[in-house]
Amino acid sequence: MTELARKICMLGDFGVGKTSLVARFVRNTFSEKYLTTVGVKVDSRVVDLAGGDRMKFVVWDIAGKAVLDSLNQNYLRGASGLILVADGTREASLRAALNLLMQARDVLDNPACVLFVNKLDLVERWEVAPETLAEMRHSLPVFETSALSGDGVEAGFGELATRLHA
Amino acid sequence: MSEFPQAVENYLSQALRDRAHPLLLSFDAQWQLTEVSGAAGYHGLEQGGPAELVQQLQDLFLGLPLDQTQDLPFVELSDGRHAHVHLVPDANDTFHLLLLDASEEHERTQSQQQLGNQAVLAGLEKSRTLARLRQIKSELEQQRARLEEANALKNALFATLSHEFRTPLTSIFGYLHLLERGGGEGGRAQALQALRRNASHLFALAENLLEYGRSEAGETLLDAAELPLATLVDDLDAMFRPLAAEKGLALVIEAGEAPPATALFDQIKIRQVAINLLSNALRYTPKGYVRGQLGWDGALLRLEVSDTGLGIDAASRARVFKAFNRGAQHGGRGAGLGLSIVKRLVERMGGEIELDSAPGLGSTFRIALPALGATGLPALPQEQRRRGLDALIVDDDPDVAALLEVLLGDLGATTRVASTAAAALAEVGQRAPDLVLVDVELPGLSGNAAVFQLRSQGYKGGIVTVSANATEEARRAALAAGADHYLTKPLDFAQFARVVQSLGERAAPP
Ligand SMILES: Nc1nc2c(ncn2[C@@H]2O[C@H](COP(=O)(O)OP(=O)(O)O)[C@@H](O)[C@H]2O)c(=O)[nH]1
Numbered sequence: 001m002t003e004l005a006r007k008i009c010m011l012g013d014f015g016v017g018k019t020s021l022v023a024r025f026v027r028n029t030f031s032e033k034y035l036t037t038v039g040v041k042v043d044s045r046v047v048d049l050a051g052g053d054r055m056k057f058v059v060w061d062i063a064g065k066a067v068l069d070s071l072n073q074n075y076l077r078g079a080s081g082l083i084l085v086a087d088g089t090r091e092a093s094l095r096a097a098l099n100l101l102m103q104a105r106d107v108l109d110n111p112a113c114v115l116f117v118n119k120l121d122l123v124e125r126w127e128v129a130p131e132t133l134a135e136m137r138h139s140l141p142v143f144e145t146s147a148l149s150g151d152g153v154e155a156g157f158g159e160l161a162t163r164l165h166a
Numbered sequence: 167m168s169e170f171p172q173a174v175e176n177y178l179s180q181a182l183r184d185r186a187h188p189l190l191l192s193f194d195a196q197w198q199l200t201e202v203s204g205a206a207g208y209h210g211l212e213q214g215g216p217a218e219l220v221q222q223l224q225d226l227f228l229g230l231p232l233d234q235t236q237d238l239p240f241v242e243l244s245d246g247r248h249a250h251v252h253l254v255p256d257a258n259d260t261f262h263l264l265l266l267d268a269s270e271e272h273e274r275t276q277s278q279q280q281l282g283n284q285a286v287l288a289g290l291e292k293s294r295t296l297a298r299l300r301q302i303k304s305e306l307e308q309q310r311a312r313l314e315e316a317n318a319l320k321n322a323l324f325a326t327l328s329h330e331f332r333t334p335l336t337s338i339f340g341y342l343h344l345l346e347r348g349g350g351e352g353g354r355a356q357a358l359q360a361l362r363r364n365a366s367h368l369f370a371l372a373e374n375l376l377e378y379g380r381s382e383a384g385e386t387l388l389d390a391a392e393l394p395l396a397t398l399v400d401d402l403d404a405m406f407r408p409l410a411a412e413k414g415l416a417l418v419i420e421a422g423e424a425p426p427a428t429a430l431f432d433q434i435k436i437r438q439v440a441i442n443l444l445s446n447a448l449r450y451t452p453k454g455y456v457r458g459q460l461g462w463d464g465a466l467l468r469l470e471v472s473d474t475g476l477g478i479d480a481a482s483r484a485r486v487f488k489a490f491n492r493g494a495q496h497g498g499r500g501a502g503l504g505l506s507i508v509k510r511l512v513e514r515m516g517g518e519i520e521l522d523s524a525p526g527l528g529s530t531f532r533i534a535l536p537a538l539g540a541t542g543l544p545a546l547p548q549e550q551r552r553r554g555l556d557a558l559i560v561d562d563d564p565d566v567a568a569l570l571e572v573l574l575g576d577l578g579a580t581t582r583v584a585s586t587a588a589a590a591l592a593e594v595g596q597r598a599p600d601l602v603l604v605d606v607e608l609p610g611l612s613g614n615a616a617v618f619q620l621r622s623q624g625y626k627g628g629i630v631t632v633s634a635n636a637t638e639e640a641r642r643a644a645l646a647a648g649a650d651h652y653l654t655k656p657l658d659f660a661q662f663a664r665v666v667q668s669l670g671e672r673a674a675p676p
């Protein structure tokens with residue numbers, strides 16, 4: 001049994017649910033209250049991989065921005081995985097996530113990536129269409145998630161773990 | 167840069183230290199803590215010991231080079247405080263981590279950015295709410311227009327109906343008067359014939375009116391039974407022969423092959439369809455013939471009614487099936503209820519209607535009806551039955567799920583049941599069904615979320631969403647998530663059957 005540690009960054013516009021997704025993943029909690037993240041918070045959780053290995057996720061939750069400024073570029077260094085987060089109720093946040101991915105690829109060498117489209121519990125108010133996501137699945141793994149209910153969160157992180165392990 | 171005077175240097179150094187409470191942790195190349203200096207007490211290191219902090223810092227620098235100066239501003243520490251964390255490399259791969267307290271600065275920056283971000287989000291929410299209000303307003307306007315239209319139709323219906331009823335009633339009273347006065351045997355027979363004709367006409371009108379009322383009250387299941395084809399044809403013949411004779415028209419009503427005993431139909435409704443088509447044909451045919459045929463072709467029951475009457479031009483063809491349209495009035499085709507009811511009845515029985523017509527030459531109506539299942543739902547076409555339409559029911563209420571299983575089974579489908587959105591996704595992942603039936607109100611994630619995920623994962627089959635919520639907004643949300651149809655509870659079984667059939671046809675290979 002080996003324990004690997006990997007740095008993962010949450011990347012996405014503000015208010016899409018990055019902090020909430022980390023809270024769900026690491027502590028299994030959720031809060032309705034919105035507290036803008038300034039700077040960075042590092043959390044960790046060990047997950048079991050198929051084949052008995054374990055992986056320590058060191059998750060960087062950073063301030064949400066639609067573009068990657070030099071500060072966030074600095075925070076990205078050393079990351080091997082990215083979780084791009086968009087908010088299904090805000091179409092623009094999906095475009096922002098894809099932009100961030102392109103910018104992050106300039107800083108990082110071939111990072112493992114997954115896209116979380118969050119707030120699935122509010123699907124009745126989503127602006128993002130299912131066809132759009134069906135299309136995106138051709139280029140990266142997409143998970144509809146809800147930090148509120150927890151749906152999709154474990155599966156999404158699990159997929160990233162698999163990709164990091166490969 | 168020139169040095170400040172020593173007094174100022176001292177002051178500056180003290181002021182910065184007072185503000186930042188610097189804490190220095192020194193490490194060897196293996197992350198072993200070798201020394202702690204500075205404001206250890208301020209950073210709470212005296213009670214807890216540095217182990218937790220060291221672990222956190224080690225996580226923080228995962229993947230980062232330890233032989234370069236680094237500056238990570240605003241790092242949240244596990245006690246909730248914030249620090250700027252600097253890495254200063256030293257000789258022999260050792261390094262120092264310098265923590266400068268940033269809690270106050272963080273709080274200021276945080277509340278500023280929070281205000282900015284919340285303003286943006288509130289702006290978004292506001293424009294969304296406005297858009298929703300506009301949508302609701304336009305829906306209300308449409309609804310008002312529909313109500314006005316319906317009201318106008320109803321008024322026109324009453325006006326024409328009173329006329330439609332008055333005409334045969336006038337003849338009935340007239341002939342009754344003649345009979346009471348007595349007269350020759352020939353006159354008597356003629357009067358009785360006229361009475362019969364007008365009474366049949368009134369009967370047909372009354373039946374149509376009842377059917378019209380029923381449709382407004384919602385549909386019920388069909389009444390499936392064996393069809394006594396010969397008797398039905400004899401009845402129709404007896405009903406219409408006098409009228410044809412009086413107008414000098416040739417009337418032929420032919421009974422074809424009877425359907426097998428296993429093929430069930432709603433006799434009353436078929437009769438109503440035939441009566442409407444035949445009475446229309448006789449009414450609008452001044453000379454020539456009217457011909458009706460009813461028979462089983464081995465797969466479908468076919469009814470054909472043709473005449474040598476006025477005919478219907480291409481422009482009016484679609485309109486003649488509309489309930490009580492003004493055009494039909496102007497075209498002189500009576501109350502215009504008859505054909506709309508024919509069309510509705512045929513559709514309810516899962517059948518199809520076609521109209522062939524040339525102005526001046528006559529019209530032919532062709533109807534094809536599939537046999538009904540035992541619960542009174544139209545059965546799926548043969549080839550779909552053979553293929554076995556595969557349906558997934560997503561409902562957490564076992565009673566509802568069981569009912570849907572029976573109905574779908576009767577439509578010729580095989581069924582599976584899932585009780586949550588997640589279970590539904592798993593079922594579809596195992597084997598994609600032709601059709602998914604989803605209740606919106608599921609425990610946990612809604613049925614809409616399940617539908618969205620199915621579509622985003624590329625599921626191309628039919629999806630019917632069922633909900634107790636009849637608002638336009640709920641319907642829109644369900645369709646936006648990817649449903650093909652939105653049905654409201656309590657379920658209208660006939661509509662349900664139609665929807666399942668149409669999706670079944672889509673699923674069938676070309
Ligand atoms: N309904 C719902 N709200 C969520 C979800 N995730 C986050 N939120 C809310 O969205 C707001 C922003 O979340 P946060 O995690 O701070 O977003 P961040 O700026 O990306 O870190 C907060 O009010 C959360 O409670 C979710 O899955 N469903």
Ligand SMILES: [Mg+2]
Binds near residue numbers: 015035061063
């Ligand atoms: Mg955040």
